[in-house]
Amino acid sequence: MNPLCNHHDHEADAPYRRAFDLVTRRDFLRIGSLTIGGLALAPFLRAAPAPGARAKAVIQVFLFGGPSHTDTFDPKPAAGTDVTGPWRKAIGTNVDGIQINELLPGIAKHADKYSILRGLSHRTNGHETGVYMMQTGTDPSSGLVYPSMGAVIAYKMEENGMLKGRSLPAYMTVPVALGRFSEPGFLGPRYRTFVPGNLSVPLKESERQRLQNREKLLAELDAFGHTQSDLFQEADYFHDQAKEMVLGKTREAFDISKESDAIRNLYGESEFGRSCLQARRLVERGVAYVTVNMRGWDTHSNQADRYRKLMPDLDRGFSALLADLAQRGLLDTTIVTCGGEFGRTPKFMTEPPWNGGRNHYGAAFSWIVAGGGFKGGQIVGATDNRGGQVVERPIAPWDLSASIYKLVGIDPVGKLPHPGGVPAPVVPPPPAAKPGAARPGKISAGGTSDVPVASGGILKEIMKA
DSSP states (O other): OOTTOOOSOOSTTOOOOOGGGBOOTGGGGGHHHHHHHTOOOOSOOOOOOOTTOSOSEEEEEEETTOOOSTTTTSOOTTSOHHHHTTOOOEEEOSSTTOEEETTOHHHHTTGGGEEEEEEEOOOBOOHHHHHHHHHHOSOGGGSSOOOOHHHHHHHHHHHTTOOTTOOSOSEEEESOOOOSSOTTGGGOGGGOOBBOGGGGSOOOHHHHHHHHHHHHHHHHHHTTOOSSHHHHHHHHHHHHHHHHHHHSGGGGGGOGGGSOHHHHHHHOSSHHHHHHHHHHHHHHTTOSEEEEEEOOOOOSSOHHHHHHHHHHHHHHHHHHHHHHHHHTTOGGGEEEEEEOSOEEOSSOBOSTTTSSBOOEEOSSEEEEEESTTBOSSEEEOEEOTTSOSEEESOBOHHHHHHHHHHHTTOOTTSBOOOTTOOOOBSSOOOOOOOTTOOSSOOOOTTSBOSSOOOOOOSOGGGBOO
């Protein structure tokens, strides 16, 4: 175990789900009370893009645990085996000059659709802080607990009256929530991500009848009247939305069995592949922000064996998502991103107890961006010949978030409501450098550098005019 990582969640099957995020069949009886406490079914949806926006939806593929950048989208085939480990070969893509790992041949065929950000850095080695920074696109030193980008987009769309008439939540996560940060932050539980759970499983007629009988009983109890009308009016609204997703036609949005055999085969039968297909179905039906969490990337040891399982699943599911969105004409209006909370150390550790693995590394890592106004076939930023430091076009998490907000029609310097009345810009300005502070700075034993991250600003070079 990495001495910087004090968690027990390193196995791919770690239980990240939170029960209150799931609407299961057994939960249906309790929908009324759960929604008051924050089941998070915000007002729901069918909307056009904001004025001036290029994108109306975002799919974020989050590789939880931190994928190695040098073993995925920033290979260093000319480096020694202490850097490459077993992955000595990089393969070309359908764009001249762009190479990625040899285990990603499907993704390599779609390089014209995406750009690779090789200059990302936040110099944080802790899971929680790294997840927070990449999911919110903000620096934790702002002093506020910021909401995720999905929550901000849901809030702003509601504020602008763009969610009227929708029947699905604006912000959803499949297949499970991470449970490592507060998705709604200071916006409150109304904007928490909605995790559909087993709504993807077709409902049996016997179960449908039982739920309808219970619904009838709840209606009879309602005949006694509500003493706190405002509170219960909101609860009734959420209850109706949950009822529609469990019993109504909206449930079909989660049911990938409705897809053709050819489409399901394209994505594959892995959990990740099925989740990518479900994400496509959701944005197709008006969901504004979908996070697809892929677990298992915290590879401190035995990385080669784990990557031989993870990489083909990533390759098949992600390449299918890009191809399917493009074929349906959805990629032009759907931003797709892919990355984790940080990268992995350039050194491939063969000694015990690692036996071939890499530790957390926030000094340099890669993400992919595609669609929704981002150009394809580009590389932004560069690392040195070992993948250890960003040497060209540094990219901070808030550069990425500001770019995404810009493309969906949200002003990055606009305001968010804070219950304490304090100023809360959509993307808070990065901290100022300390006088005399050296860059890039060393990461402390606690996992975080005290030197501000270099910021290159909005990614204008890969944003379509």
